[in-house]
Amino acid sequence: MMLGSLKQYVEEKHVGGSLRERLEALGVDEQEALCAILALSPSANTLQELLRLSVEIAARDGVSLHSVLSSEELLAILEREGVNRKEKQKLLRALLEETRFPEMKKIRDSLSAHQAQLRKECGLRLSLPEDLEGDSVSLEISARSPKDLEQLAARIKQLAKHPSTKAVFDILGGHSS
Amino acid sequence: MTYDGRDRSAFWPEKLLVREESLADPLAKRLMSKLEGHAEISILSEKGDPLAADTAGDSSDAERFTKGKRTLLLQRHSGSWLKACPGTSGHVCCNLWIVNPGEGCPFDCTYCYLQSYLKRNPTLKLYTNIQEMLSEIETRASAEPNRMFRVGTGELIDSLVWDDLSEQTLELVPFFARIPNVLLELKSKDDYVENLLTLRNEHLGKTVVSWSVNAKSVTEKDERSTASLEQRIAAAEKVVEAGYRVGFHFDPLVHFEGWEDEYRDTVQSIFSRIPAERVAWVSISTLRYRSDLQDMMLARFPESKIPFGEQFLAKDRKIRYVQPLRFRMLHFVRDELMAIRKELPVYMCMESSSAWRQITGGAPVAGSELSEVFSRKGKLPIIEEGHHL
Incomplete structure (x- = not known):
């Protein structure tokens, strides 16, 4: 079952195909962690990329997706003041890429x-x-x-x-x- | 059946399918006899791969491929056998010729390209009209007597994996010994060399037995059902004792934490037991694969770390490590090998001319220790004392 804000995102952005399947398969705690990113209103493509990187990091390191999505570094970007949502998306992507490909x-x-x-x-x-x-x-x-x-x-x-x-x-x- | 402590029947097929046309062929008779009581044997009259994507229902590619690993189909091969290795566009090619006595492999390596190459027709196959393959090689070699044909059988199949059942090397090795300008390369991750050992007086130095080798942890985690590194080296030791030259393929080199130490250990393990002068060639190459293989790996081996390495999707739709990292790995392993013996014929498989410039100082030249690998005319292999062409 999808949480309200995730459902709303899926409808607003007309998310379908493999991304929708992937979102539907997320556990409640993973959805909750992802909702903080959804607040930045990323495009479906951006979300797919952020999710792909996060899933790969979790699989490589043998940790939960939830722990990747709620890491201190990631939350610090989300909470940073004086940075607009587009910039935050870029910073998130850079952080995940750096973690995925050190x-x-x-x-x-x-x-x-x-x-x-x-x-x-x-x-x-x-x-x-x-x-x-x-x-x-x-x-x-x-x-x-x-x-x-x-x-x-x-x-x-x-x-x-x-x-x-x-x-x-x-x-x-x-x-x- | 156990061989040197390995239960070989663990990867024998559960189903043996034999096409009607192959029933009278000696290879089919031999396999049917040896697998009686172990595999369910059926005669097949219809054409096509029984697990082909368009006939095997709605199961996924990954499911069909896994099922295919336990089914062996005996059939005749139609069309030509001998072809030049396709190589990769823009890369330096080692002039290997290939013949495929079958396709598919019961071993199950995470990174195996056959998972994408054979995904639509995943049933394992052995061709029963091998005599035709040998005739074609002989005709081609006779037509160009001044050209050296180095012929490998390990492109689509492991050269030794079925040898306890098929006894194919008993035909191949004496055949290659008889034709002056051909050289056979068997390539394997197996350790079954019993038939080869019986041919110690017949191979005449015209067969090189080579092994794919890797870091120990890669072999243990990502090369399922294969012989361990230790077992492969032990098998190499046996064939060297029987007068064969051997080859080693460090392919694919995989990047992981501690890779340097593990690849150094592999080099040391090999050369502490195999005299370097008995090594015909060593190839090195880093992990690379077509992008669709990534999905197969994720579906079939979710526990493997290989899909999550530092590789990226390059412009040619192949996934590989970024060049500085790739070259660093090639440098390292080549240096380790050259430290063993500076004349060791080490070459790179499917690498660019810039890789040759950076790693070895330039493309292979005539007269170098790589002549046998790269020269189209080639030199004839070293012949054992007492052996004559």
Whole structure:
């Protein structure tokens, strides 16, 4: 049986198919925990993704779905003041993704930190291969004059020697984490 | 029937279905005789897979697949037998040729791709017209005498799992010994090598017996009914003693907490008992599968942690680990292997050219220790002292 607020969400958002089946199969305590997320009025797609991540975390860690949905970190986001509901949805998703894929998160964070360092110190943005597949990075440059190009060449040289550039290649190539 | 402490009849079929056309074939007669009293034997006149998706009622793919694991169908194979391994688009391919003496496997590995590949026709099958398979191999090999054909039988079936019943290796091994430019690779997670041992003077170095190996905890939790890692190594030790070369496939490498220690242990366990110079090749590859396999794994093995690893759905609809993690695992296991013997022929299965650049420094080159695996002409295998082609 569905709790009132869940039933209302299902009707309002015209939820059907596998998501509806999944919601109907939830226990009362799981529905209660989920209702706090429903208060953010997520789209059906967003809810499906949040639920999928939560279910996978629970299965991997051998804990109940209720405990994932009522974790301290998750509740802290829901209760955070001064953050609108869209932002809270994004934060929830980020938290669940980080919990579900900690190694991937570590890799991406590390790459982002090195990219930021390069932007700050060399003024150039190194782009990573899509989905981190492949061993080449790219660099987009634009110049208004030959002098600009000369300056860029100097910066590229600086970038090539920067430890963060080596670190990016090492991470992509699986040489370090 | 017990072999080295393992009750093999535990994964023998409960039902044996024999097509009328196969009744007179020696393989069918042998299986019917050996399974009499163990399996319910029926003669089948109608065509098609009895558990096919469109005929087996409203049971789910997962239910039908599980049922299929206990039913063995003997039939003749029609069409061609020998084909080049399809590989994966954009990946470096090892030039393996494959023949399928049957399809499906009574073992039950969580990650097995057959769960998606054979889900519409899940009944286990053995083909009874193997002589035709051998003829086709011989014709093809004779037509290209300068080309080396490395032929594997372990793509859709475990090469040894039925050997106590079918005795197929007694035909295959002497056949491959007779043809100069073919090499047989048997690939298995089983430990039944009794028939192979009787052929110690007949294989002439033309059969490589290889095992899929993994971290001990993966084998224990996710490779149901298979021989343990210890039993596989013991079987490898026996065939090495009988003069065969062996191969090992670290496939799929699975990421979990403590994976480094466990894969290091597996490498050490193997090479503490198997001389590295008797190893024809070792392959390494990380977990990857088609997206529909995820649903099968969840439905059939809800207790397994494999579907909840760090893999993601890539653009080619395959689920795999993100590249930096994948490469880290490949580096690690390759380094462990190369530390055993730097000439060990270690190759990567279904990996991109960027993986080859990053992990090994470049694609395999002619004349390297990987020539036998990658060269289309290949070198002839090492022949045991006293054995002649």
